Amino acid sequence: MLNIADTLRQWCREARPFALATVVQVSGSAPLPVGTALAVDTDGTAVGSVSGGCVEAAVYELCQDVLAHCGPPTRAGFGYSDDDAFAAGLTCGGEIDVLVQRVDPAAEPHLVAALEAVAAGRSCAVAHIIDGPGELLGRTLHVPAEGPHDGTLGGENDQVVVAHAHALLRAGRTAPIEVGGDTDTCPTKLTVLVHTHARRPRMLIFGAVDFAAALSQAGRFLGHHVTVCDARPVFATRARFPYADEIVTDWPHRYLAATETDARTAVCVLTHDAKFDVPLLRLALALPVGYVGAMGSRRTHGHRSDLLREAGVPEEQLARLHSPIGLDLGARTPEETAISITAEIIAHANRGTGLPLSHGTGRIHRPAPPLPRLATAP
Template sequence: MLNIADTLRQWCREGRSFALATVIQVSGSAPLPVGTALAVDTDGTAVGSISGGCVEAAVYELCQHVLAHGGPPVRTRFGYSDDAFAVGLTCGGEIEVLVQRVEPAAEPHLVTALQAVLAGRPTAVAHIVDGPGELVGRTLHVSGEGPHDGTLGSGSEDRQVVAHARALLRVGRTARIEVGGDADTCPERLSVLVHTHAPRPRMLIFGAVDFAAALSQAGRFLGYHVTVCDARPVFTTATRFPYADEVVTDWPHRYLAATETDVRTAVCVLTHDAKFDIPLLRLALTLPVGYVGAMGSRRTHDHRVDLLREAGVPEEQRARLHSPIGLDLGARTPEETAISITAEIIAHANRGTGRPLSHGTGPIHRPEQPLPGLAMVP
């Protein structure tokens, strides 16, 4: 639902009832991910999408029915159809959709959550999508910091969901989780979809070179908060890197030691200079960041690995280094190289192979990997 937060907040502010259709489960090559939503208000205005067009008309009609007749939330599935006049997905996948009526006055915490999203603050909305009928459709707002709003039914269930929601916020993922089923503490088994809005992941580019200018533009396009850092002030200027969110003049390893990183952070080392590279990579390879890559020829890479070994960097840390950086696209220009690097970052984050899709078989979209400690619905 957070994909249409601006319109939903406006409707909530106006006290306008609406039907909310949410993708709660996906299998195969479905067009849009879990958590994507479409909403219809009492005037028939629709916003959002759940399938890119395949089943929108059928979902719109279901939303209008729920608005007109009320009743409990409705779950429905859409699968593959090769009939041009039938309702179904043409991509071969399957989606499950939950449609419910939302009365803004009854869920003030939802308004708070939508306002937080639009303000750019870390926010999660936990949404019961399966369980006892009277609980399905309930929501709970979990802020990145501070208390939560609303309730899913009991204090013990709320505590479990809040802990899971904050774990998902840290990695910036929307996911469906299972909680409860414990006769002593949480007797009701609940399936909860946790919608998350996390700050933009960071891309840290070290080396104020032409490749960094192109990579900062590609990173910005992909939604990263981009920082370009170099120790040489004559090259490290905002004018040279207009797409970077930050341009920092500092020694790379010193800046990395002082800045915040997380499991979504991509570290891209483009300096080609051992006096910068080695101290920086020694530190970067110890951090729980998502990606560490370094530019250079194969000869440069071999020499760099020797220096890291001499500096005491263990094999398991050296194995994390993506070098030479990027996928083999035959890239030559800075712009092509930026696509090569970002393609490798995407493939690494999603456990992709980097091979042409035409050379493979099976579903195009892989299921997301479960997080440690979370009972996630596949």
């Protein structure tokens, strides 16, 4: 639902009831991921999408029906149809389940608070019951990245859901979880979809070179918070890097040691100068970041790897290094190289092969990586 947060926030401010249709389950090559939503207000205005166009009309009718009759939440499935060209089917061959519910802003102040947080750029999650007892179906819970949660899903499962929501926020993922079903502690079994609005993943580019200028633009386009860092102030300027969110003049390894990183951070080393690369990569490869890549020829990579071994970097950390950086696209210009690098970052994050889809078989969309494990007390 957070894909249409701006409009929902406006409707809530106007105390305007609306029907919310949320994709809660996907199989096969469905066009949009779990958590994507379409909403319809009492005037019939629609915003968002659940299928990219395939089944929008049928879902719109369900929304209008729920609004008109103030009915309970309802779940509907849509799949491939080739018998009737006008049937509500997904021509891509996938299947989706959609939960449709009426939302009255006056009765959902915690949802309104979540939408306000998204508008303000704060990280938060919305836990949304998508399967369970009828009286609980459609309930939501607002989980800020910091501070207490707001609302309730029914009591005994709230703290467990909040812990999962924080883990998903750290990973920047929207995903369903199952909680309850324990007769002693949490007898009510629920499937809860955790919608997350996390801050943009970071892309740290080291080396104020032409390739960095193109990469900063590509990274910004893909939604990264881009930082360009170089020890030479004459090159690290706003004029050269208009698309970067931050430009830092500092020694690369010193900046990396002092800045915040997480499992979604991409570290791109474009300096190909040993005096910068070795201390920087030695630190980067020891951090739990999502991607570490370094520019240079195969000869440069071999020499740099020897220097890293001499600096004490173990082989299991060296195996994390993507070097020469990028996928083999035949790239030559800075712009083409930026596409090559960002393509590798995407493939690595999503466990893709980097091969043409026409060379493969089976499903196009891979299952999501395993959910992050909850931290446990020692």
